[in-house]
Amino acid sequence: MKQSDNAVLKLLDAMFPGEPARNVPDFTGSGAFETLRKRFGDLQAIAELLSAEALSEDINGLLKQMKAAGGDKVERFIEEAMIAYFSAPSVSVPLTGKPSPLFPNATVMKEIDFALLEPVLENIRGIPS
Amino acid sequence: MSDFHFIVVGAGAAGAAVAWRLVEKGYKVLCLDRGPHMDAAQYPSTATDWEIQKREAYNPVIAVRQNAFDYPVDDGESPIAICNYNAVGGSTILYSGHFPRFLPPDFALKSREGLGENWPIGYNELAPYFALNEDEMGMSGLVGDPYYPDIQEALPPVPLGIAGETLGRAFNAKGWHWWPSYAAISTRERNGRNACLNLGPCNTGCPQGAKASVDITYLKKAVAKGLVIEAEFAVSKLLYENGKVAGVEGYDCEGQLRRFEADNVILASSAIGTPRLLLNSASQDHPQGLANTSGMVGRNLMIHPLGYVEGLFEERLDTDSGPQGSMLYSLEFYRNEGADHKLGYMMHALRGTGPVEAATSALQRRKLRFGASLYDDFDQFYAKQMVIAVICEDLPERENRLELDPSKQDRFGAPGVKIHYQLHENTKKMMIHGMSRAREVLAEAGAKRSYAYGPVRNTGWHILGTARMGDSPVDSVVNRKGQAHDVGNLFIVDSSVFVTSSCVNPANTIQSLSLYLADRINETVR
Numbered sequence: 001m002k003q004s005d006n007a008v009l010k011l012l013d014a015m016f017p018g019e020p021a022r023n024v025p026d027f028t029g030s031g032a033f034e035t036l037r038k039r040f041g042d043l044q045a046i047a048e049l050l051s052a053e054a055l056s057e058d059i060n061g062l063l064k065q066m067k068a069a070g071g072d073k074v075e076r077f078i079e080e081a082m083i084a085y086f087s088a089p090s091v092s093v094p095l096t097g098k099p100s101p102l103f104p105n106a107t108v109m110k111e112i113d114f115a116l117l118e119p120v121l122e123n124i125r126g127i128p129s
Numbered sequence: 130m131s132d133f134h135f136i137v138v139g140a141g142a143a144g145a146a147v148a149w150r151l152v153e154k155g156y157k158v159l160c161l162d163r164g165p166h167m168d169a170a171q172y173p174s175t176a177t178d179w180e181i182q183k184r185e186a187y188n189p190v191i192a193v194r195q196n197a198f199d200y201p202v203d204d205g206e207s208p209i210a211i212c213n214y215n216a217v218g219g220s221t222i223l224y225s226g227h228f229p230r231f232l233p234p235d236f237a238l239k240s241r242e243g244l245g246e247n248w249p250i251g252y253n254e255l256a257p258y259f260a261l262n263e264d265e266m267g268m269s270g271l272v273g274d275p276y277y278p279d280i281q282e283a284l285p286p287v288p289l290g291i292a293g294e295t296l297g298r299a300f301n302a303k304g305w306h307w308w309p310s311y312a313a314i315s316t317r318e319r320n321g322r323n324a325c326l327n328l329g330p331c332n333t334g335c336p337q338g339a340k341a342s343v344d345i346t347y348l349k350k351a352v353a354k355g356l357v358i359e360a361e362f363a364v365s366k367l368l369y370e371n372g373k374v375a376g377v378e379g380y381d382c383e384g385q386l387r388r389f390e391a392d393n394v395i396l397a398s399s400a401i402g403t404p405r406l407l408l409n410s411a412s413q414d415h416p417q418g419l420a421n422t423s424g425m426v427g428r429n430l431m432i433h434p435l436g437y438v439e440g441l442f443e444e445r446l447d448t449d450s451g452p453q454g455s456m457l458y459s460l461e462f463y464r465n466e467g468a469d470h471k472l473g474y475m476m477h478a479l480r481g482t483g484p485v486e487a488a489t490s491a492l493q494r495r496k497l498r499f500g501a502s503l504y505d506d507f508d509q510f511y512a513k514q515m516v517i518a519v520i521c522e523d524l525p526e527r528e529n530r531l532e533l534d535p536s537k538q539d540r541f542g543a544p545g546v547k548i549h550y551q552l553h554e555n556t557k558k559m560m561i562h563g564m565s566r567a568r569e570v571l572a573e574a575g576a577k578r579s580y581a582y583g584p585v586r587n588t589g590w591h592i593l594g595t596a597r598m599g600d601s602p603v604d605s606v607v608n609r610k611g612q613a614h615d616v617g618n619l620f621i622v623d624s625s626v627f628v629t630s631s632c633v634n635p636a637n638t639i640q641s642l643s644l645y646l647a648d649r650i651n652e653t654v655r
Contacts, residue, residue, distance in 0.1 A: 015499040024504060035178070059500045082492060083184070086485040089177045095504070096484050096511060098329075098449060102174045103336045106326040107450040109288035112309060116294060117271070119301040120308065126275035127232055128464050 004047035009033065011050060014059045015078075016085050023094045030091050032084035040080040045073055133159045133357075133391040134654070136377055138364050138406065140164075141219020142636055143623035143643040144397030145343035146262065149351040150647035158356050159389060160348070161377065163363040164198040164216035167344060172334035179333055180485040187333045189214065189223055190587050198361065201537035201545025202401065209432050209589040211548060213399055217360050218344035220399070220590065224636060225331050225454020226313040226340045227477065228268055230259050230277060231638040232463070235631040244471060245524055248628045249600050249609035250645075258641040263311075266341040266640070267319055270311035276460045277311075285316045287325065292446040292515050293456045296478055299574035305461040307476075312455035313341035313636070327451045330483065340452075343640075362387075365543040367394060367410040367419055367619070374419075374619045380541040393618040393654060395611075397643065400430065400592040400625040401531060405546050407596065408533045420613035420621075425606050426596055427532055429525035431630040433591040434552055436474075436519035436560040436583030438567035439490075440576030441510065448481030449512045456480055462566060463632065470558040472522040475632045476567055479516040487511040494580065517571065519563030519583065521556050522632040525594050552584060560584065591635050596625035610649035618654075622646045 001009075009028055018026035027033065037043060049066045067074045085091055089100035099105045137148045140162035148160045173179035173187055188194040189212040191202045198215045214223045233252035238245040256279060263283070270283040286309040289297060293309075300307035314331070315322050316339075325339035338345055352358065361382035368375045368388060376390035396403045404427040410419035418426050459476040482490065484507075491497035491510040498506055529550045537545040564581040571579050599605025602614035607626050613619040622643040624635055631638070 016503060017501060019504045022504070035181075039181075060498050063499060078492075079489065082488050083181060083485050086488045087178050087181055092177075092484045095507060096449060100177045102179065102328045102330070103172075104175075104326065105328060107328065109290050109327050109447070109451055112271070112286060112289050113294060114271075116289075116297045116301065117273075117308070119304075120275070120306060121273065123304060124275045124306045124461075126278065127234060128466075 004044045007047040007050050008043045010055055011046070012081055014055060015063070015081065025090050027085055030085055030088040032088040035084040035087065036081055039084065040077055042073065045070070046077050049074070131376070131390040131392050133157045133389070135159070135393050135395055136161065136389055136391040137395045137397055138377060139219065139397035139399065139402060139623065140217045140343070140348060140358060141397065141399065142221050142343055142639050144219070145347035145351070146640045146643040147395055147397060147622045147647045148356050149347040150644050151651065152351045152354045152356045154651055159391065160356060160358045161362045161364055161379070161389070162215070162217050162219070162358070162360055164214070164360065166217045166360050167222055167334065169334065169336045169338060172336045174328060174330055174333055175336050179330065180483045183330070183333050187223065189332070189590065197540060200405070200539040200543065201534065202548065203534055203537060203545065204548040204589070207548045207550035208552060208584050208586065209434060209550065210586050211401060211592060212587065212590040213401065217348065217358060218342040221342040221636070222334050222344070223332050224590065226452065227455050227634045228263070228266070228311045228313045228637045229458065229633040230641070231631045231633060231635070232276065235629055238629045242471060245629050246599065249598060255638070255641050255645055258644040259637065261644055262637060262641045266313045266346055267315045267322060268311055269314055269316040271309045274308040276306065276308070276463070280311070283311065284319065286310065287312050287314055287316060287452050287455050288327065289456060290447040290451050292448045292480060293478065295446065295574050296515065296570070297457060299570050300459060302573050303570055305459055305570065307457050307459040309457050310455040312452060314452055314455060315339045315341065325452060329449055329451065329453055329480070331452050331454055363539060363541055363543070364406060365409060365541060367406060369410065369412055369414060369419060369616070374616055384541065393620065395620045395622055395650070397623040399623055400595045401546060403621055403623055403625040404531060404595045405533065409544060415615070420606055420615045420619055422615050423602060423604055423606060425604060428527050428530040429594040429597055430529040430531060430548070430550055430592065431523040431525055431594040431627070432550065432589045433523055433630060433632065434521045434556050434560060434584040435588040436521070436564040436567070436581065437585045438517045438519065438564050438571060438579055438581040440515050440571030440574065441578045442513045442515065442575060443577050445512045446481070446515060447512065448515055451480055453480045462563060465562065468562055470555050470562060472555070472559065473632055474522065474559055474563045475520045476563065477518040477520055479518055481512055481514045484511060487514065490514070515571065515576070517567040519560060519567055520632050521559045521563065523556060523630045524553050525597070525629070526553060531595065591630070593624045593627040593630050593635060596621050597628050598626040599628065610653055611646035612653060620646065620650050
């Protein structure tokens with residue numbers, strides 16, 4: 001792995017640290033890095049905005065500084081990192097409780113309580129004349 | 130003598146319905162579509178990256194998607210982006226399946242409201258075709274809606290879930306109309322189709338086959354009766370010879386220029402695709418485009434501007450289950466006497482989104498922090514969002530239109546289109562009214578916060594009016610039988626012919642009208 005990739009991964013793990021109590025992995029553990037690399041492309045540019053000291057700062061403050069310095073590119077990096085991370089089944093399944101892929105898993109939902117519609121039938125006339 | 134009685138250009142909602150009806154009557158029909166046959170086993174919800182695919186190859190916004198089968202659409206000057214899908218099945222591959230009918234007053238807007246124009250036909254002529262279409266597509270819903278007293282049959286409605294019942298109680302507390310959605314979604318096994326699994330995202334294709342796209346309904350039956358479909362054939366123009374349409378010309382999947390001939394041509398390529406073909410068929414005989422003596426081809430473009438109101442709830446709802454775009458709707462504000470606007474809107478309740486969209490939505494609202502707080506912040510949004518879309522009736526305006534854009538071409542060199550569209554002042558006032566009412570009912574339902582904005586850009590699904598129907602060739606393109614005033618063997622059956630837009634999803638009315646026009650076409654040609 002390139003040195004720049006390592007630096008970016010440290011940033012990503014700070015952004016997405018994981019939640020062990022719910023078995024949600026951090027960014028490295030999620031397996032989303034390759035997805036991000038394919039979709040974003042210019043990780044080198046993100047690495048150039050980082051320093052070893054910077055990573056010790058509050059992550060949200062750091063991202064704000066990076067956006068000020070890097071503009072649209074950093075905004076896009078953040079968005080693509082979100083997309084890659086929350087698409088990873090290792091993340092989406094423990095967070096949502098939904099299977100991945102969704103198909104062919106069925107969810108049984110309760111039948112409609114038709115009594116709820118009684119007020120509509122009593123009070124609503126339909127198309128105004 | 131041609132090989133076919135009819136060529137139908139477009140294998141979407143309208144094209145499939147008309148092709149089936151004509152094949153049933155014994156005609157030889159060829160249906161062409163520039164898009165491919167779809168494989169339901171490859172739809173995004175069969176994969177783990179469905180939300181990524183929804184942003185790319187299954188993105189509904191044609192200007193963003195730019196698949197090989199698409200033509201360029203420049204909607205940069207419109208506040209609403211054009212949405213569609215080019216495939217055998219058309220936009221029904223991606224639509225949500227919400228399936229209300231237009232209402233009787235929608236066909237007589239000029240007489241009743243002094244606005245727009247009257248259709249040359251009325252609801253009563255379409256009524257039996259609505260019933261036919263709903264049976265063929267397998268509509269689910271609940272009989273008894275006071276707004277739709279003549280709907281007599283439907284499969285059981287899609288579930289409301291906790292979210293829908295919560296919202297329904299809120300509508301009841303307000304004394305407002307609401308009703309479970311009519312949906313082209315099979316809630317029981319029927320006619321060889323499976324029942325809905327409630328897995329959520331209908332707008333990336335239904336691998337279960339429960340949502341009624343026309344490839345698995347009308348086209349399947351029509352092929353069994355002899356319909357010929359040629360997919361990946363991009364019609365570029367109609368051929369006008371000896372005073373009539375002789376056929377069409379276009380490019381096949383290998384890029385070869387070919388022509389097909391028929392006794393009659395029926396256009397069903399959507400309110401963007403149909404005028405595009407007519408305008409691109411200009412000739413010495415038809416310098417403004419084929420069938421365009423009136424100058425109306427491409428004009429009177431109507432879209433349903435949509436206001437979006439999202440309520441955020443404290444407790445987790447079940448909005449990640451059930452058909453995303455079909456839950457319940459309200460026509461309480463279909464008409465609003467005393468309001469500062471004319472006509473009205475439908476409130477269409479939508480279920481929630483997947484995890485990617487929930488997270489990015491929270492980030493956009495500055496409610497998501499990176500680091501340790503990320504997961505709690507995510508939990509505040511996921512499956513706690515419920516949306517009401519305010520679908521506003523649009524009025525026909527001559528200057529809302531599309532025109533050919535030769536500077537941008539499809540892969541075969543045929544021109545794209547440029548959209549000119551602005552919201553009517555009436556619509557802006559209506560949308561503000563609607564978003565305010567939507568916030569009220571979401572608050573009544575217990576939403577701790579709501580976010581409202583409109584018009585939402587990426588919602589231009591309901592495109593209508595660009596080759597409109599009328600009795601006079603001066604200001605309409607086709608007559609009440611869908612026959613072009615200028616060209617006797619050319620017919621149009623899709624949403625281009627719509628005279629008004631109503632405020633409800635148009636798919637059911639598009640198909641029902643197409644079936645009605647098929648019968649009129651039969652009477653005309655036999």
